[in-house]
Amino acid sequence: MKLYEIFIRAKSGLNHRHVGSLHAADAQMALQNARDVYTRREEGVSIWVVEAAHISASNPEQSEPWFDPAADKIYRHPTFYPLDKEVDNM
C-alpha cells in the first residue's frame, strides 16, 4: 500500500491543513480511511489526500542557507506602517 498525506478543512472559509498520513491502496481508499481516522470528532468538513510520493520537499540539511538569511531582514515585514485602530488582525 501507498503512503498518503492527509489535509483537512476544519470549517468553511479556513484552509485545508496537514493533519497526518496513512496507508491506502488508492486515493478513494485514502479518503475513506482519512474520514474514519481523522474526522471522527467533527474535525472537518472537507478532506484532501495526496500521495506522499507526489510531494517534493525542501532538504532539511539546507535549511540554514535557505531560511536563515530572512531572519535579520525585518524591513521585509510590513510592520512600519501606522494602522487605523479599527484594523484588528493584520
Add this chain to the structure above:
Amino acid sequence: MNKALEHYLLRLADTALTQSQRLAEWCGHGPFLEEDIALTNVALDLLGHAKLLYEQAAEISDRDVSADDLAFLRDVDAFKNPLLTELPRGDFAYTTLKQYFLDQFNVLLYAALKDSQYEPLAEIATKALKETRYHLTRSRDWCLRLSLSTDEAKQKIQAALDDLYFYTPELFETDDDLNQLIAESIMPDLSVLKEHWQEQVDELLNECQLQVPKSGWVATGGLRGEHSEHLGYMLADMQFLQRAYPGCEW
C-alpha cells in the same frame, strides 16, 4: 399494536447489535491499522443504532425494562436477529461481503422507514440512514477491490459468497406481527424492498465478476428466536459482565 411494534423494534435492534458485536471483534485484528479503525467505527455506529432502537422498545414495553436489560439480559431464544448477523466473523473477505449485504439492506430499509407512520422510528431511521450510506460506500468499494485484485482475494470472496448467499433471504422474512405493521405503513413492504435489494446486489456481483450460487438451503428462524449455535457463544462474550456483576457500570 404495541406488541407487534416491540417485536419489530427488537428485530431491528438485535440485528444492529449482533452485527456490531461481530465487527467489534475485529478491534486489534484488522488487516492493517487504518482498516482496523474503520471497521470498529462502523461497529460503533451500529451500536448507536441498536441503542436508540432498544431505548424505544423499552419505552413502549409493558414490562419494566431498560435498553441495557434488553441487550444484556435476554437469552438466545429471545433474540430476533436473522442468522446472517450472528455468523462468526470469518476472514476479511467474509466480513466484507456480509457487511455489504447488510449495508445494502439497511440503506433501503432506513430510507423507507424515514416515512414510517410511527414517528419515533422515522426519526431513528433518518439518523441511521446517513451513517449507513457511508457504510455501504465502504463495503461496496471493498467488494470490488477484493474481487478484481489477486486470485487469492477473488477466491476468498467467492467462497464467502457461496457460504453467505442463502442467509440473505431471511432478511426479508415477515410474520403476522410484521405484516400488521406493513398494513399500517409503520414499516415498508419487505417484498418490494427485496426486489430493489436484489437489483443492486446482482449489479455489484456482476461488476465483481462473482458467480452467484445456483440453489441451496435457505436460512430461517431468527424472527422466531430459533438460532444457530453461534449466537449463544456471542451472547456469552457480550453479556458476561452484566450477568456476573449485575448492574455494573463503568
